[in-house]
Amino acid sequence: MQKWIMSTLFFGACTLAIVLMFTMNAGPKGAAKQEATMPEVTLDTAAAEATLKANCISCHGNSLEGGVGPNLQKVGAELDEQKLYKTITKGKGGMMPSFKDKLKEEEIANVAKFLATKK
Ligand code: HEC
Structure with missing residues (x-):
């Protein structure tokens, strides 16, 4: 039972780390892109x-x-x-x-x- 909890926690931590890695990577890049490129709009x-x-x-x-x-x-x-x-x-x-x-x-x-x- 305890082993099961441990592996679940370990797996959870790994998933969190991977998700964080991706979001932190995307953050500044996304912001820079947003600043430089104009969103596509139809003139109104x-x-x-x-x-x-x-x-x-x-x-x-x-x-x-x-x-x-x-x-x-x-x-x-x-x-x-x-x-x-x-x-x-x-x-x-x-x-x-x-x-x-x-x-x-x-x-x-x-x-x-x-x-x-x-x-
Ligand atoms: C508080 C006054 C003020 C407001 C409000 C303002 N502007 Fe300006 N705008 C200026 C001044 C002063 C300049 C000249 C800046 C310079 O060249 O140093 C300027 C320059 C510009 C330029 C560059 C013109 C060129 O030939 O280089 C554009 C484009 C422009 N404004 C668009 C806008 C738009 C669109 C808005 C509204 C969303 C707006 N401005 C609101 C004062 C203002």
Whole structure:
């Protein structure tokens, strides 16, 4: 009976160790990947405009004509969606805030896609 308990415990510990090894390995790698790659989304213009209205126009102007932040009306000519995604996620300089904790990745991706069409 005791031997049975011992081997169960041993087996359990091994399983836990293996699971931990995998999750710890996946952790930082997964985070780095998440930062670099934009999630696949289908452009939803109405949602992008709503996100911009709620989060961006205070600095970039009602029609994105610029204010505290630069004019974004033709930002798609300079930055592609990946670069836009990165800028919005991480912020820029001391003034452009990071939206990593304020918006969902999909929302940022959608806004990035929308702005990328502005050429
Ligand atoms: C608190 C003011 C503020 C808010 C809010 C803000 N921005 Fe900015 N943004 C700035 C400033 C200032 C810059 C210029 C930063 C620099 O170049 O150093 C900037 C730069 C940018 C750039 C880079 C433009 C370029 O030509 O390099 C993009 C893209 C951008 N903002 C998008 C957004 C989006 C999208 C939102 C809303 C989700 C947003 N910003 C919200 C102030 C703001």
